[in-house]
Amino acid sequence: MTATIKLGELAEFLGATLHGSPEKEITGLATLQEAGPAQLSFLANPQYRKYLVDSRAAAVLLKAADAEGFAGDALVVADPYLAYAKVSHMFDPKPKAAGGIHPSAMIADDAQVDPAASIGAFAVIESGARIAAGVTVGAHCFIGARCEIGADGWLAPRVTLYHDVRIGQRVVIQSGAVIGGEGFGFANAKGVWHKIAQVGGVLIGDDVEIGVNTAVDRGALADTVIGNGVKLDNQIQIAHNVQIGDHTAMAACVGISGSTRIGKHCMLAGGVGLVGHIDICDNVFITGMTMVTHSITEPGAYSSGTAMQPAAEWRKSAARLRQLDDMARRLKQLEKRVGEVTPGGNASSEG
Amino acid sequence: MTATIKLGELAEFLGATLHGSPEKEITGLATLQEAGPAQLSFLANPQYRKYLVDSRAAAVLLKAADAEGFAGDALVVADPYLAYAKVSHMFDPKPKAAGGIHPSAMIADDAQVDPAASIGAFAVIESGARIAAGVTVGAHCFIGARCEIGADGWLAPRVTLYHDVRIGQRVVIQSGAVIGGEGFGFANAKGVWHKIAQVGGVLIGDDVEIGVNTAVDRGALADTVIGNGVKLDNQIQIAHNVQIGDHTAMAACVGISGSTRIGKHCMLAGGVGLVGHIDICDNVFITGMTMVTHSITEPGAYSSGTAMQPAAEWRKSAARLRQLDDMARRLKQLEKRVGEVTPGGNASSEG
């Protein structure tokens, strides 16, 4: 269940400078405060430097500057957090799926499943689908007609791909995610909604991660597109024909409305919502629960919402906010009157 | 995989006036900008009129006014968007489910499945359930005891209906949706929550659509009710005993708290939240991410929230907002003082 790896092996794997015994055995990972004498830890955030000296960790991933004067064992690396990311997979207790096709899985005759793929119990793979080598399809997954999953992908149990979803290499999809659902397309005639068939598909790049219960709708006409290296957290909604640029990351509960395009290397914090048909340029950071109602053309950080207050104070603020337009007009009027009766009075600065 | 339909056939199907050759073959749909020489397009939004003249589309669905002076082939109709909705289904690559009951499905002895229904692999249909003609139940669906699904419904793979969910005709439910879950009912006694059994069911009208991973809870006592023609997008939460009027539409990530009633022909944009036990009248439009804390008795558009700003400016606004009550009082005081020293000073307009 848990791996045992020697410190020297870890140093070699990471290209790290080792301070300490290469024979010391590491059996797991933990924070500086919680690590026991067989666990590796790391110091990435300077806030936690105070915990370094008393840590019981077997060894610590450190920058050279932090390693100076540290008496314990250390693996000195340029980027301790990245090093931690790399070694974390060595200690992952996640079970490795059995190879081959589980006898209970239903595979269409003309689906192509590479012999080096793993298909779990009760999985359904429909006509014309293609599953590459090294792919794990978890139990209860549904892979629709003509879907393609590139090499070394990992689908948790219970992932749904509708038809015509094409996925690149090394893509991870968590349980409950649904890719290719029929987007919200309706034409209203005399108050009644008429469904529009969603004839596009979904195109997902390499090294993408899609979180638990996240939904990515298929395109109405052309495809919905998720770029390379995009990371989507849990409970996210991606509507039809959204395009997401490479290496953009979104935290949980984000909602992106139809046909909106998001650039590369953007970060959307939790609960952000974007209206449809807008463009977000590269390198934009949007803080949590922000409502984005128009395009963003300049990189930078953006926010909306109000700061939390005790509820009694908040009720006053919220009531006053509805008077704000009135207050602004009264302020301007007052400035004018005061300007008329005082020397050197200047006009309102209001635009 | 793709249909080929002659322009003349489309004209006849739509009752459209054809400008061009009835023999021209159409193989798909696309936007004006992206359409190739075998694809049909449409002009519904005047913003896209500029793309009409250069479109390579085989033909375009147009209003009579837009068709005047258009040199290309056209299908002239009263409502191009509605016409597009209608023909879209002809070009839908969605696979049609095989008829009959998949041998792996588990059907209770006393469940009634019409011979003209389709039940997918690993579906489970419990005691007393009734599935009408023309219904598709996707793979991995669970249909609880005594559920009823009316004619021509379509359930994507992996939809859960708890017991006693009654669904009308032509209802579409996307993957991951859960209908009839046990709502959040607890009685608090001395700080400990005691579960209240949710003994009601769910009643869903005709022509309803329910999106990916949307949840509709069963009633606590009476049923939760979704009217005819209601369209619910993805990731929506409908709590116990909510009632939604006919032809109301909700975009993704909306949350409706318990026992709230929403009228007919309402539209809720993405991320809207409603508290419980309120009434929303007919023909209300609520903009994205609005928090609705009281009943709405007049048709119209409603909003809450703040506009997005660069984060540095937003921090100032958010800080000032907490001072707003103080500012309002100071403004009033200032008006009083200025009124006392200037002629014709009138009192504050503040209520």
Next chain:
Amino acid sequence: MTATIKLGELAEFLGATLHGSPEKEITGLATLQEAGPAQLSFLANPQYRKYLVDSRAAAVLLKAADAEGFAGDALVVADPYLAYAKVSHMFDPKPKAAGGIHPSAMIADDAQVDPAASIGAFAVIESGARIAAGVTVGAHCFIGARCEIGADGWLAPRVTLYHDVRIGQRVVIQSGAVIGGEGFGFANAKGVWHKIAQVGGVLIGDDVEIGVNTAVDRGALADTVIGNGVKLDNQIQIAHNVQIGDHTAMAACVGISGSTRIGKHCMLAGGVGLVGHIDICDNVFITGMTMVTHSITEPGAYSSGTAMQPAAEWRKSAARLRQLDDMARRLKQLEKRVGEVTPGGNASSEG
């Protein structure tokens, strides 16, 4: 499908004082307004007292004060809502799962399933998992390696537990919930995200309820922890290493970011969002859709957001809000000028 229970039996079960015939037969529950002559009702909220006199209910759960002068049959109890909660389970039409392991379920050889547990169709139980007596595992559930489910738990159809999820006694998990998904852990190096294995698990106490499509991520290093008696509604996101104190309740669509700790007996209304790495003390109430960006150290109620307005008025408020910092400065300047020209002028009260 429906139970029939005599009023005398209910009085005995509840320890209630009976006004009326112990032989009267009760077949269900309903509100005061909707109850028929064989249904039991209750009066908990004083707002509904007006419906008592005309209620057709067979009997009503009442406090002693409300029972005085009530002519109908009554069960007099100290807490009618709690009494309703207790008797509600007697009238619950939820089907009871068949005992034993469904023949289609896939159980690993070394998994331990108590003979008094019920395992549904197509369920998958992986290596080393332990299912205690009285547990129901619904159809299509996936129970990962080494998971433990304590006595008398109830998992709806289609619940996913990843590996190493430990669950206490009497825990209820609704359909679509995913426990133990891989949290959003990535190290960014030169703009590219590198996945961090999530090596922790999830620890869930006794008497917990987890709603439809709710996600609880596994810990990055140590476990994510849900205390005893915690109630989570639908569509909630609990990120890695969150800790939730005993008897805290969250309404639907709440999102909690990584490593945040929430105290005991807190209540989070619908749509609330919390940033990561903060602490919320015991007995905190957070109103709907509030954005919580820092720790809370005092019990009480907290809010953010703005009140709903008609959209036209809201647009003015939202525009003015962006001018608020400017307005505040102008107000202060005006106070200074007025103070200079009027007698007894005092300085701004602004901090």
